[in-house]
Structures are given as C-alpha cells and as structure tokens.
Amino acid sequence: MPQVSLVDVASYLPGDPVPTDYFTQFSRSERMAKNVMFRSPTGRHHIGRDETAVDMAEQAFAALRERHGADLASEIDIIITHTQLPDNPVLGAGPELARRLGARPSQVLDVHNSGCAAFVQMMAMARMMMATSEAKTALIVAAQNCAGPVFTQPDIRKLAQAPVPGDGCGIGLLRKDDSGPILDIETRTYPEFAGDMDFSTNGPRKYWEPGEGQGCVSFSESKITKVFARGNRLVPEVALEVCKRIGVKSSDIDTFVTNQPNRLFLRNWHDALELPAQRHPDTFDQCGNLFAAGIPVTLDAENRAGRLRNGSVVLLSAFAHAGDFAGAAAIRWGAAR
Known part of the structure; x- marks a missing residue:
C-alpha cells in the first residue's frame, strides 16, 4: 500500500x-x-x-x-x-x-x-x-x-x-x-462503556428545547472511579500494541504524546511505558484539558520548540469519553517547522 x-x-x-x-x-x-x-x-x-x-x-x-x-x-x-x-x-x-x-x-x-x-x-x-x-x-x-x-x-x-x-x-x-511515515495505527471501540458519560440540562428539558437548565457533560462519583481505572489501562494498552507491531520497545520511544486530561493520568501513562517524564510532553498547566485538540496542540508545541528530532519515533495515544474508544499511532518524525 x-x-x-x-x-x-x-x-x-x-x-x-x-x-x-x-x-x-x-x-x-x-x-x-x-x-x-x-x-x-x-x-x-x-x-x-x-x-x-x-x-x-x-x-x-x-x-x-x-x-x-x-x-x-x-x-x-x-x-x-x-x-x-x-x-x-x-x-x-x-x-x-x-x-x-x-x-x-x-x-x-x-x-x-x-x-x-x-x-x-x-x-x-x-x-x-x-x-x-x-x-x-x-x-x-x-x-x-x-x-x-x-x-x-x-x-x-x-x-x-x-x-x-x-x-x-x-x-x-x-x-x-x-517524508514522515505513519508506521502503524491501532484503534479500538469499547461500546459497553458508551453510556457512562452523561449530558443533561440538570432537568427534564432536552438540550434543543427552550426553557431553564444549563447543559453540561458530567459523571457520577462512582463512574469517575471506573473511568479513571479505564484510562490508566487503555492508553498504555493501545500504545504497547503499536510498539509491538513496529518492533520498538516502549522504553525506546523518543517522544510519547497523549491527550492531556490531568496530571495523574500523564504520570501513570509514561510510567506504564517505562518512559521518563521528559519524553512525555505536558501542556496541561498551560492549556488545560483540550480533549481532541490535546495531541496536535502538544505536538505543535514540541515541534516548534525543536524537541522533535527528524527520524525519531513519536508515539501518540489517547482514550475517549468514559473509555468507549482508544487509539494509538506511531510516526517516524519528519514534519516541517
């Protein structure tokens, strides 16, 4: 191909x-x-x-x-x-x-x-x-x-x-x-977790109907514990699968870029891949949780700073919502800057 x-x-x-x-x-x-x-x-x-x-x-x-x-x-x-x-x-x-x-x-x-x-x-x-x-x-x-x-x-x-x-x-x-080949991509869907994220107006109103109530995404406290456990597992799981298929040890990855939900997830993820924090860029304190934009914004910050060496292996990994989707990709870096 x-x-x-x-x-x-x-x-x-x-x-x-x-x-x-x-x-x-x-x-x-x-x-x-x-x-x-x-x-x-x-x-x-x-x-x-x-x-x-x-x-x-x-x-x-x-x-x-x-x-x-x-x-x-x-x-x-x-x-x-x-x-x-x-x-x-x-x-x-x-x-x-x-x-x-x-x-x-x-x-x-x-x-x-x-x-x-x-x-x-x-x-x-x-x-x-x-x-x-x-x-x-x-x-x-x-x-x-x-x-x-x-x-x-x-x-x-x-x-x-x-x-x-x-x-x-x-x-x-x-x-x-x-010039900057995508080496491999792994995506996985977990439909059993799709109902664990709620969106409501804190009342009976549908979000498109007029009336009182302000829409917001939320989790119950019991679900937060489950989501945290899933996130800790899913991001390393798909990342390690990509590493295995491209024949690179996780500890040899040059740069690991993930979504940026909170500090504890970031620490747990690079620990799971046996990587030092320096190889797992962190934009959380500057940008907060950028959801889907977290990976490309962090990639761009690292690239503009000159910290992504051409020819190095960059591994991306993230999970979505309450854990209904996860994906990882490896790239032989060669992007412009």
Whole structure:
C-alpha cells in the first residue's frame, strides 16, 4: 500500500490565558473538587462568544500555508474535522472550512465520535482513504471549543470540573509520501462503556428545547472511579500494541504524546511505558484539558520548540469519553517547522 506521512502540524489557542482565580470566586465546597480527575491546571484559554471552531482552524492553517506555500489549500483532497461543540449541528465544520480556505476537496467528513482520541482516528481514516484512492493530501482538524461557552455558564462554573477544560485547535497535514511515515495505527471501540458519560440540562428539558437548565457533560462519583481505572489501562494498552507491531520497545520511544486530561493520568501513562517524564510532553498547566485538540496542540508545541528530532519515533495515544474508544499511532518524525 502507498505510504502516508504526517508532514506537518499547527495549532491555535484563543485569547489570553484565563487564570484559575476566575473559577475560585464562584466555586462551592464539595468533595468532588478534591478528586484527582478535577485538579485544576494553572491556566487555560477560552474561545470568545462570537469565535467559531472554523475561525480557530483557519488561524491554525495560516501557519501551514506560510510553510508550504500560498497554494496549499488547492492541493487538499480530503478534509476531516472533529469539533467538540459543533457551531452548526446540521452542517458540521468541514464545508465552511473548505470555503474559507479556498479548498475544493473531493471528500469532507465531520467526525463526531472518538473524543480525545479523534486525532488518531482521523489519521487512520485519512490514511485509509488516501491509500485506496487518488487523493494525495489530507487536512485533519481537531477543535475543542466548549470550555468558554459551556464551563463558564453561571450554574456550571461553580462545579469542580469547570476549571479543567481549555479551548484550542490543532491540525495535521498528511501527504502520500514517505517524508514522515505513519508506521502503524491501532484503534479500538469499547461500546459497553458508551453510556457512562452523561449530558443533561440538570432537568427534564432536552438540550434543543427552550426553557431553564444549563447543559453540561458530567459523571457520577462512582463512574469517575471506573473511568479513571479505564484510562490508566487503555492508553498504555493501545500504545504497547503499536510498539509491538513496529518492533520498538516502549522504553525506546523518543517522544510519547497523549491527550492531556490531568496530571495523574500523564504520570501513570509514561510510567506504564517505562518512559521518563521528559519524553512525555505536558501542556496541561498551560492549556488545560483540550480533549481532541490535546495531541496536535502538544505536538505543535514540541515541534516548534525543536524537541522533535527528524527520524525519531513519536508515539501518540489517547482514550475517549468514559473509555468507549482508544487509539494509538506511531510516526517516524519528519514534519516541517
């Protein structure tokens, strides 16, 4: 099959950093706030009320255009997007992004599932589509945009989980070549866990109906314990499977990039792979939990800092929601910067 490479990454963080003090003025004393799942980052960014996921993706794409030329958009054959809070739940972000960029892709897909592991899933989808078609270039986009709109609502900003998410967008450029080859990808679905994440308005109202109540994603305290155990297991599990298939010991991985849900997960994951913390980049304190955007934003930060050596093996791994999906991918790094 033709080789497909991740040839570049870029990212965008909206506005100025929002300090934790913003939330402490509203917080109420509750036992959940002490749970390791909700220990607050130092900072995070919030998307503005009139800023959209497509706005963020367009800002991130500007860096790719600068590095790859003004005609880059015309080369894109596939656009795949994942948006945490769709601006238009009927249309999705892909068509509007294509219009803004001046692209005319043959395929535009909006991926709703796979949560924090969406970047890996979109890599897998783009690679499969490119390997079995004439498409040569794909753009994958992960936009997290619910921290500002959802977690600052008057009833929600008091909750223990409110300070943890941040907003941002990360994008990847894939080409049918061998400049930064994707070595292997593993994705797994666990449908038995799909019902363990709740979305409600804290009342009988459906989210699309008028009335009182503010929508929010939540877990019961008993489910948090289960989700934490799953996350500790699933991310190393898929990562180790990829390592086995490419014939590299986990301890020999050069850089391990995961989603960034909290500090304890990050520590447990690199311990499970027998890696020092220095080889597992951490953007949690600067960005909070960026959900699907966590992997590409962290990749871009490391790449711009010059810490990803061309030819090194970069391993990506993440799990989604309450553990209904997990994915990992290995790349022989060769991205531009």
